[in-house]
Amino acid sequence: MTKDIRALFVDPPCDADVSPDRLSDAGTDLTVIPAATMDDALGTLSETRIDCVLSGYSLPDTDGIELVNVVRQMRPGLPFILCTESGSEHVASRAISAGVSDYFRTQETDADTLANRIEQTIRPSSSNEPDRRFNHYQSIVQAMGDGVYTIDTNGRMTVVNDALLEMSGYDREELIGKHISVLQAEQAECLGA
Known part of the structure; x- marks a missing residue:
């Protein structure tokens, strides 16, 4: 069978052993x-x-964000996955602004997972589009090194990353679905308010 997804792998991330x-x-x-x-x-x-670009963040001649920007000028709709050795809020913010399709830390993946992510990025099912978009943002939040959460329109937490769990001492199940005031009250106590 002829393989039909062609992924461009720019400066492969070594620490993922992929x-x-x-x-x-x-x-x-x-x-x-x-x-x-x-x-x-x-x-x-x-x-x-090429159907998808997978790029590391630190490239020999530039960085992955600059590559995203140039690729977006050449081929605006081409899926672009950015991976980095260590996530940071700054890099994640720049990646989102540049329009990456997916973003993750390389320590959190292997070849099978990465191949699956590429295939899902290329062939998203229209029936799972809301789930795919949620998973996209969830992976970005998780990759950030700072404590981060997302909330719904009612102020209830929908996603919390591991850094926030470590900082707060809560388990994920204790926070998901709870109002953000849970963390705000805890922060006020810590500050002596």
Whole structure:
């Protein structure tokens, strides 16, 4: 069977122990094309059909955010997955602003998981679009190094990351669905208010 998803793998993230060959083997219909630099990636994009870009954040000649910006100028709708060795709120914020399709820390994945994420990014089911968007934002929140939460329109927490759990001492189940005032009251107590 001919593989029909072509992913451009720019400066593969070594600490995830995911090589282009391992990633290609993990995806049932995934061909991975490696590129070491932004120039290599842009050359490949201009000469080859590419369905998704997977890029590390720290590249030899630039960073992944700059690559996202250039790729968005060339191919605005091309799915772009950014991975970083250690998440930070600053990088995640820049990635969201640049329009990445997905963002995650490399320590939290393996070849099978990454291949699945690429395939889901390329072939999202219209029936699970709200879930896919929620999972996209949830993965960004989780990847941030600072304590972060999201709330719904009623002020109830929908997502909390591990950093917030560690800082607050709560379990995830104790916070999800609870009003944000739970954390605000705790913060006021800590500050002696």
